[in-house]
Amino acid sequence: MRGSDGGVTNGGRLAALSRLAIEAGSPELARVVDALAERLREGRFYVACVGQFKRGKSTLVNALVGESVLPTGVVPITAAVTVVRHGERLAARVRFGERDWEECDPGSLATYVSEEQNPGNEKGVVAVEVFVPSPLLESGMCLVDTPGIGSISAANTAATREFVPHVDAALVVVGADPPISGDELALVQEIAREVADLIFVLNKADKLSDAEREQAIRFTERVLSERLGRRASPILQVSAAERLARAGPERDWNLLSQRLDSLARQSGADLVRAAEERGTAALVERLLGDLDEQEAALLRPLEESQARMEVLRRAVAQAEQSLEELGHRFTAVQERLYRPFTDERDRFFNQALPLAQRELQAALRAEPTAGPALRQRAIDHAIEVTKRWLDRWRQEQEPRVEALYRGAVERFVELLHGFQQTLASVSGVQGLPGPSVEAAFQTKSRFHYTDMLIVAPSSAPSRLLDLLRPGSQRVRAIERDTTAFLERLFEVNTARIKNDFQDRVVESRRRLEQETRDRLREL
Ligand SMILES: Nc1nc2c(ncn2[C@@H]2O[C@H](COP(=O)(O)OP(=O)(O)OP(=O)(O)O)[C@@H](O)[C@H]2O)c(=O)[nH]1
Ligand SMILES: [Mg+2]
Incomplete structure (x- = not known):
C-alpha cells in the first residue's frame, strides 16, 4: 500500500510486518500486528486505567461508561486486561491463547477476568473486550481496565506491565491510604516514558475528610512531579462509587469528563498516529528479536559441532604426539629386553664354542683317513656338532625367551592403556578401545628359527x-679351517636366533601401534 506522498503508509507497513511475522514462523506476533492494524484502522486508542489494587479502577471505568460492566469487589478482582470499547449494544468477547475471539455473556465477565474465578489467569485469557453503547467511547477511545499492581498476585502485576507498550494515554488512579506506592510510581514512570497524556485521579474521595484529601494530594503531586520530571497536577478528586450510584457531590467528575472528552476530540487522532509509530517500531523490534533468536538457534548446532570438531582435532593431534612418546617408550622396553638376551647369546658363544671346537677336533682325530676326503668329513662333523649345540641351547632358551617376550608385550599393552587414558581425559573424546595382550600375541611367540x-x-x-x-700339513690345515668354519656357523646361527627374538618383539609392537593408529583415524 502506497500513501499519496509515494511512501509506504503505516497500514501498509503493518501489513508487510504481519506477512514477515508469518514467514518468520511467528503467528502470535502476526496476530498482535493485525490487532494493532485493526484498531488503528478503526481509529481506536487505549486509555488505560492503572494503579494499585483496590483503588477502584474497575468501578471508575464502570462509572465513566455509566454501567456496571466490569466486576468489582473488596478483594483483588481484575486478573486480565479488559478493553471497554464502543458498541451498538452491550456485548463481550474473549480470546484464549492462539484461538479466535469467542463471544461471551457480558454479565458473566467475572468468569474470565476475576481473580476469584480465574486465579492467576489459569484459563489463559489473552484478551477481553466489552462493547458498551457509551457516547464517551464513540470517538474511538477505549477505556482499558488493568489488574491492580502490588497485590499478592504476581500474575496480575505482570499482566499490567505487559500491557504498558499498548497504552496511549493513562488514567492513574491514586488514593489516600497509601497515597501512592513505590510500585505505582515505577509503573507510572514506565508509562510516562512513552505517553504524554496522563490523567491523575484520586478516587474514593467520599471516604476522606477534606484534610486527608489535601494531605494525600499534596504528597502525591510532589512525589509524582519529582519522579516524572513534569507537573502531575491537577489530581482530580472523584468518587466512582457515588458516581455509579448517581449519588453524592460532583467533586472533579466534570473536569475528568472534560479531560477525557478533549482527549477524544483533540488528541484522539494524534494518539492513534503515535500508537501506530510506537506500535510499529516495537513490533519490528520484536520481529527482529525473534529472527535473531531463530538465527541463533540455527547456528547453535553448527557452532556446537564446530567446537566438537575442534576438540576432536586437538585430541587427535595430542594423541599423535602421545603416540610418538609411546613409540619412544616402546623402544626403551625393547632395548631393555634385548640386552639380557644379547648377553645370553654372548655367554653361550664364549662358553660353548671352545667345547664344540674340542668335540670337533676329537671327531677329526678319530677319523681313519688323512686324505683329501677328510675335508668333507670334517665339514660334516662341524655342521653336526654346531647343530647339536644350537638345538640344545635353543631348547634351553625357549621358555626363557617366551617369558621375556610375554613380559615385553605386556609392558607394551600397559603403556598403551596409559596412552588411552590420556586420550580419554580430553573432554569430548570417548576412551579409545585398544588392542589387548591377546591381540598382541597374535604374533608368534615361539622361535621361527628351526633349520640351521x-x-x-x-x-x-x-x-x-x-x-x-x-698328509700332516693337510690335516692341520683342515682342522684349522673347520674350526674356523664351526665358529662361523656358531656366530651366524646364534645371531639368527637373537634376531628372530628381536623381530618378534618388533612385530608385536608394530601391530599394536598400527591398530592404535587405525582406531585414532576412526574417531
Ligand atoms: N467508598 C468508595 N468505594 C469505592 C470507590 N470506588 C470503588 N470502591 C470500592 O472499592 C472496592 C474496590 O473496587 P474495584 O473497582 O474492584 O477496585 P480495583 O482497583 O479495580 O481493584 P483490582 O481490580 O483488584 O485492582 C470495591 O468494593 C468498590 O465498591 C469509591 O469511590 N468510594
Ligand atoms: Mg479491578
Missing part, C-alpha cells in the same frame, strides 16, 4: 691345496 643356516665352508683353492700338501 649352513654357510659356505671353504673355497675351491683349499681343496686344491689339500691335494698338494703333505
Whole structure:
C-alpha cells in the first residue's frame, strides 16, 4: 500500500510486518500486528486505567461508561486486561491463547477476568473486550481496565506491565491510604516514558475528610512531579462509587469528563498516529528479536559441532604426539629386553664354542683317513656338532625367551592403556578401545628359527691345496679351517636366533601401534 506522498503508509507497513511475522514462523506476533492494524484502522486508542489494587479502577471505568460492566469487589478482582470499547449494544468477547475471539455473556465477565474465578489467569485469557453503547467511547477511545499492581498476585502485576507498550494515554488512579506506592510510581514512570497524556485521579474521595484529601494530594503531586520530571497536577478528586450510584457531590467528575472528552476530540487522532509509530517500531523490534533468536538457534548446532570438531582435532593431534612418546617408550622396553638376551647369546658363544671346537677336533682325530676326503668329513662333523649345540641351547632358551617376550608385550599393552587414558581425559573424546595382550600375541611367540643356516665352508683353492700338501700339513690345515668354519656357523646361527627374538618383539609392537593408529583415524 502506497500513501499519496509515494511512501509506504503505516497500514501498509503493518501489513508487510504481519506477512514477515508469518514467514518468520511467528503467528502470535502476526496476530498482535493485525490487532494493532485493526484498531488503528478503526481509529481506536487505549486509555488505560492503572494503579494499585483496590483503588477502584474497575468501578471508575464502570462509572465513566455509566454501567456496571466490569466486576468489582473488596478483594483483588481484575486478573486480565479488559478493553471497554464502543458498541451498538452491550456485548463481550474473549480470546484464549492462539484461538479466535469467542463471544461471551457480558454479565458473566467475572468468569474470565476475576481473580476469584480465574486465579492467576489459569484459563489463559489473552484478551477481553466489552462493547458498551457509551457516547464517551464513540470517538474511538477505549477505556482499558488493568489488574491492580502490588497485590499478592504476581500474575496480575505482570499482566499490567505487559500491557504498558499498548497504552496511549493513562488514567492513574491514586488514593489516600497509601497515597501512592513505590510500585505505582515505577509503573507510572514506565508509562510516562512513552505517553504524554496522563490523567491523575484520586478516587474514593467520599471516604476522606477534606484534610486527608489535601494531605494525600499534596504528597502525591510532589512525589509524582519529582519522579516524572513534569507537573502531575491537577489530581482530580472523584468518587466512582457515588458516581455509579448517581449519588453524592460532583467533586472533579466534570473536569475528568472534560479531560477525557478533549482527549477524544483533540488528541484522539494524534494518539492513534503515535500508537501506530510506537506500535510499529516495537513490533519490528520484536520481529527482529525473534529472527535473531531463530538465527541463533540455527547456528547453535553448527557452532556446537564446530567446537566438537575442534576438540576432536586437538585430541587427535595430542594423541599423535602421545603416540610418538609411546613409540619412544616402546623402544626403551625393547632395548631393555634385548640386552639380557644379547648377553645370553654372548655367554653361550664364549662358553660353548671352545667345547664344540674340542668335540670337533676329537671327531677329526678319530677319523681313519688323512686324505683329501677328510675335508668333507670334517665339514660334516662341524655342521653336526654346531647343530647339536644350537638345538640344545635353543631348547634351553625357549621358555626363557617366551617369558621375556610375554613380559615385553605386556609392558607394551600397559603403556598403551596409559596412552588411552590420556586420550580419554580430553573432554569430548570417548576412551579409545585398544588392542589387548591377546591381540598382541597374535604374533608368534615361539622361535621361527628351526633349520640351521649352513654357510659356505671353504673355497675351491683349499681343496686344491689339500691335494698338494703333505698328509700332516693337510690335516692341520683342515682342522684349522673347520674350526674356523664351526665358529662361523656358531656366530651366524646364534645371531639368527637373537634376531628372530628381536623381530618378534618388533612385530608385536608394530601391530599394536598400527591398530592404535587405525582406531585414532576412526574417531
Ligand atoms: N467508598 C468508595 N468505594 C469505592 C470507590 N470506588 C470503588 N470502591 C470500592 O472499592 C472496592 C474496590 O473496587 P474495584 O473497582 O474492584 O477496585 P480495583 O482497583 O479495580 O481493584 P483490582 O481490580 O483488584 O485492582 C470495591 O468494593 C468498590 O465498591 C469509591 O469511590 N468510594
Ligand atoms: Mg479491578
